[in-house]
Amino acid sequence: MNSRRTLKMSEVTTHLVQKSLSRASPSLLYSSTSPLPPPNSPYLLSSLSFCEKNLRMKWAPPIISSATAGGEGKAVVFKSKLKWVGLVGLVLSTLSLFTHFLLARYTAGTALSEYQSSITIFSWRPIFDTAHLSTTSGLQRRLWGPIRHLESLHPYANPRGNYPAPVLRTNGFIFVKIRGGFHEIRNSICDIVVVSRLLNATLVIPEIQSTTSSKGISTEFKSFAYLYNEDQFMSALSEDVKIVKTLPKNLKGSRRKKEIPSFRVSSTSSPSFYLHYVLPVLTRHSVVEIVVADGGCLQSVLPPTLEEYQRLRCRVTFHALRLRDEVRELATKILYRLRASGRPFIAYDPGMTRDALAYFGCAELFQDVHTELIQHKRAWMIKRGIVKGNLSVDSAKQRLNGLCPLMPEEVGIILRAYGYSRDTIIYISGGEVFGGQKKLIPLHAMFENVVDRTLLSMPWELTQMYGREANLVDKSPKMSPPAKEERKMEAWKTSGPRPRPLPPPPARPKTYNIEGWWGWVAESDNEPEITVVELRTNAHKLLWEAIDYTICVEADVFIPGFDRDGKGNPNFASLVMGHRLYQSAASKTYRFDRKEIVKLLEEIRHQFYQANHTWITSVRRHLRKNLVDGLSKESTISKPLSFLSFPVPECTCSKIDSTKVSSRALSPSSNSRFPNALGVIHQCPSWMNVDVVSGPRGDESEEDLGEDDFSSTGLLFQQSTENNDGGGEMSSKEDTQIEDQEELEGGER
Numbered sequence: 001m002n003s004r005r006t007l008k009m010s011e012v013t014t015h016l017v018q019k020s021l022s023r024a025s026p027s028l029l030y031s032s033t034s035p036l037p038p039p040n041s042p043y044l045l046s047s048l049s050f051c052e053k054n055l056r057m058k059w060a061p062p063i064i065s066s067a068t069a070g071g072e073g074k075a076v077v078f079k080s081k082l083k084w085v086g087l088v089g090l091v092l093s094t095l096s097l098f099t100h101f102l103l104a105r106y107t108a109g110t111a112l113s114e115y116q117s118s119i120t121i122f123s124w125r126p127i128f129d130t131a132h133l134s135t136t137s138g139l140q141r142r143l144w145g146p147i148r149h150l151e152s153l154h155p156y157a158n159p160r161g162n163y164p165a166p167v168l169r170t171n172g173f174i175f176v177k178i179r180g181g182f183h184e185i186r187n188s189i190c191d192i193v194v195v196s197r198l199l200n201a202t203l204v205i206p207e208i209q210s211t212t213s214s215k216g217i218s219t220e221f222k223s224f225a226y227l228y229n230e231d232q233f234m235s236a237l238s239e240d241v242k243i244v245k246t247l248p249k250n251l252k253g254s255r256r257k258k259e260i261p262s263f264r265v266s267s268t269s270s271p272s273f274y275l276h277y278v279l280p281v282l283t284r285h286s287v288v289e290i291v292v293a294d295g296g297c298l299q300s301v302l303p304p305t306l307e308e309y310q311r312l313r314c315r316v317t318f319h320a321l322r323l324r325d326e327v328r329e330l331a332t333k334i335l336y337r338l339r340a341s342g343r344p345f346i347a348y349d350p351g352m353t354r355d356a357l358a359y360f361g362c363a364e365l366f367q368d369v370h371t372e373l374i375q376h377k378r379a380w381m382i383k384r385g386i387v388k389g390n391l392s393v394d395s396a397k398q399r400l401n402g403l404c405p406l407m408p409e410e411v412g413i414i415l416r417a418y419g420y421s422r423d424t425i426i427y428i429s430g431g432e433v434f435g436g437q438k439k440l441i442p443l444h445a446m447f448e449n450v451v452d453r454t455l456l457s458m459p460w461e462l463t464q465m466y467g468r469e470a471n472l473v474d475k476s477p478k479m480s481p482p483a484k485e486e487r488k489m490e491a492w493k494t495s496g497p498r499p500r501p502l503p504p505p506p507a508r509p510k511t512y513n514i515e516g517w518w519g520w521v522a523e524s525d526n527e528p529e530i531t532v533v534e535l536r537t538n539a540h541k542l543l544w545e546a547i548d549y550t551i552c553v554e555a556d557v558f559i560p561g562f563d564r565d566g567k568g569n570p571n572f573a574s575l576v577m578g579h580r581l582y583q584s585a586a587s588k589t590y591r592f593d594r595k596e597i598v599k600l601l602e603e604i605r606h607q608f609y610q611a612n613h614t615w616i617t618s619v620r621r622h623l624r625k626n627l628v629d630g631l632s633k634e635s636t637i638s639k640p641l642s643f644l645s646f647p648v649p650e651c652t653c654s655k656i657d658s659t660k661v662s663s664r665a666l667s668p669s670s671n672s673r674f675p676n677a678l679g680v681i682h683q684c685p686s687w688m689n690v691d692v693v694s695g696p697r698g699d700e701s702e703e704d705l706g707e708d709d710f711s712s713t714g715l716l717f718q719q720s721t722e723n724n725d726g727g728g729e730m731s732s733k734e735d736t737q738i739e740d741q742e743e744l745e746g747g748e749r
Contacts, residue, residue, distance in 0.1 A: 146586035153585035156653040157314035172286040178207040182545035183575045184295035190316045191298040203241045216536035218467030229322045236320035263288040266298030314651035326465045331550040334456045346426035347555035349573045352434045355566020361393025362404035402595030405562035409442035417619040428452040429548035552576040557588045574645035591630025653684035738746040
C-alpha cells in the first residue's frame with residue numbers, strides 16, 4: 001500500500017519538476033530524443049526532494065460547501081432537461097410535417113377524399129344561405145322540374161328474347177385500333193363489341209391511338225386503361241362477348257411483322273359486309289385487324305331481327321364503359337363542389353370547335369385571325385374530300401338555317417328570357433371555346449356563377465389523374481441559314497473599311513404555338529406538324545372530356561350549343577343527350593331548334609338586351625314545346641347517324657304508376673304524342689313496377705308552371721330590388737294564367 005502511494009507521489013513529482021524546469025528554462029527540458037538522466041543522478045534527487053517539500057507545505061485540497069455543490073448540480077441538470085425537451089419537440093414537429101406531406105401525396109382513402117372534396121375552390125356569388133329554394137313553387141318546377149310526358153320512361157337494356165351466351169370456341173381474334181375524340185372513341189368501342197358478337201370472335205381490348213405511351217403520357221397506363229377500367233369492361237360483357245387483354249404470343253409476332261390482314265372500315269358498314277368479307281378472312285387467318293377512324297364501324301340503324309344488338313350497344317356504353325378510378329374520383333369531387341351550395345346547376349356545352357365551324361362554313365361569325373383559321377381549315381378539308389362545297393360560304397345564311405352554333409351570348413339571352421336568374425350556376429364543358437374567353441364575356445355579364453373544370457379543381461388533382469409523366473422538352477429543329485447566306489455574312493465581315501451599310505439581319509427561326517398567334521396560316525396550305533407536347537395535351541383532353549361528360553349527364557339541366565362535329569356527325573353534346581334520355585328521360589334537356597331561335601333573336605337584333613312581353617312569351621313557348629317535340633327531330637336526324645344519341649325505344653320501357661291512372665286520366669294529346677316521338681315503348685317487367693316513386697306534385701295544374709318574372713315593357717335584364725330573379729312583377733294574375741294556358745296548348749299541339 002505504501003509502495004503504491006510512494007510510486008504515485010514520485011510520478012506527480014516528476015511531472016511537476018518537468019513543468020517547473022520548462023517554465024524556468026526551456027533548454028533544461030530534455031527533448032523526446034535525448035536519453036533521460038539515470039535515476040540515481042544527484043541533480044534529479046535534489047530536485048525531487050525540493051518538490052516534495054513544497055507539495056507537503058503548500059498543496060491542500062479545495063474546500064467546497066455542500067450547499068453550493070448541490071445548487072450548481074441542479075442547474076446543470078435543469079439545463080440539460082430543457083435541451084432534451086426542445087430536441088424532442090423539434091423531432092416530433094418534423095415527423096408531423098413529414099406525415100402530413102405523405103398523407104397529402106399518397107393517401108387515397110375515403111375520409112381524405114371527402115375532405116379534399118369539401119375544399120372550397122370557388123366562392124359562389126351571392127351567398128345562398130338565405131335563398132328560397134322551394135321545390136313546390138311554380139317557377140322552380142318550370143325551371144328545374146322533370147318533364148311530365150317522359151316520367152314513365154326507364155332504362156331497360158337487358159336481353160328480352162333468345163340471347164345465348166358466347167361459346168368458348170370462337171372464329172378468331174379481332175384486334176382494333178381506334179382514332180378520334182372522346183365521343184368517337186365511345187361510339188367505336190360499342191360498335192366493335194357488336195361486330196365481335198356478330199362474327200363470334202374473341203375481342204382483344206381495343207387500342208386507343210391517342211393514349212399510347214408514345215404520345216408522352218404516363219407509362220402506368222396502357223391505351224384503353226388510360227381512359228376506362230379494363231376489368232369492369234371485361235366482367236360486364238362476360239355474357240355477351242369473349243374478351244382478352246392481349247393477343248396470344250404466336251399472333252403477336254405476326255402482328256409485329258405486319259402479317260395480320262387489316263380492314264379500314266367506316267361508320268356506315270353494314271352487318272352483311274362483315275359476314276361476307278371479314279368473316280372468311282377471320283376464319284382463314286384466325287385474326288384480323290380493324291382500323292376505326294370514322295367514329296364508328298357499324299351502321300347506326302340495324303334490321304329488326306338484330307334489335308338485341310342495339311341493346312348490346314346500350315349495355316356497353318352505359319354500363320360496361322366505366323371511367324378509371326382516378327378520373328371518376330375527380331369528377332365526383334367537382335360534382336360535390338357544384339352542389340355544395342344546395343342549388344341545382346346548368347351544364348352548357350358550346351360545341352364551338354374549329355373543325356365544326358369549318359365544316360359548316362361559319363367563319364364570318366368571327367373576326368380577325370379566327371376567320372382566317374376557320375377558312376384555312378375548310379380549305380384543308382376540301383382538299384382531302386371531307387367537305388364537298390365551295391371555300392366561301394355565306395355564314396349569315398348558314399346561321400339563319402340553323403347550321404351554325406349558337407353563341408354563348410345568345411344562349412344567355414334565351415336563358416334569361418325563360419326565367420333563370422343572375423345567380424344561376426352554369427358549368428361550361430368542352431374545354432376552351434374557339435374564339436377565346438372573350439366569347440364568354442357576355443355570358444359572364446349575364447350570369448355571375450359561370451364556372452368550368454379549371455375553377456373547380458386544383459392543379460395537383462389533375463396531375464394525380466394524369467399519373468407520373470416524364471418531362472418533355474419540345475426540341476424543334478433549329479433553322480440554320482443556308483450556305484450562300486453564310487458566305488455573304490463572312491464576306492461582309494472581311495470586306496473593305498468601315499463605315500458601310502449594314503446588311504439585313506438573318507431570318508429568325510419560326511416557332512409556332514398552337515394556342516397563340518397562328519402565323520403559319522399565310523405560309524402553307526397544310527396544318528403544322530404536331531409536336532410531342534401537343535400529343536400529350538390531346539391525350540389529356542380525353543380525360544377532360546370524360547370529366548365533362550360525367551358532369552353533363554348528372555346535371556339538373558343540359559343545354560347544347562351545337563350537336564354536330566367536324567365531320568357532320570353527332571358530337572359530344574349528342575352523346576350526352578342520348579345518355580340522359582336513357583338514364584333519366586324526364587330530366588330537363590333543351591333541344592334547341594336553332595333555326596327558330598335565330599329567327600326570334602333577329603326580331604330584337606337592334607335592341608338585343610331589351611325585350612317586350614310578347615317576345616319573352618314566344619321564347620318560353622318555344623322552349624317548353626321543344627322539350628318533347630325536339631325528341632322527334634332527334635329520332636329522324638341524329639339516330640340514323642349515331643344510335644347512342646337516341647337509344648329509344650330499344651333500350652327503354654314504360655313504367656306506369658297505377659295509382660295515378662285512376663285519379664288522373666291521361667289526355668288524348670299526351671297519349672298520342674308519346675308513341676309518335678319515341679316509337680313503340682314496351683311495358684317494363686313486373687319486378688320494375690314495385691319501386692315506382694312519384695315526385696311531390698300534388699294536384700297542381702299546368703297553369704302554375706308559367707310564373708312570369710319580367711315586366712311587359714321593361715329591360716330584359718332588369719334586376720328587382722326585392723328578389724334576384726332577374727325581372728319585375730307580373731302586371732296581373734289573369735295575364736299569368738292566360739300566358740300559361742297558351743304555353744300548355746302550344747306544347748301539346
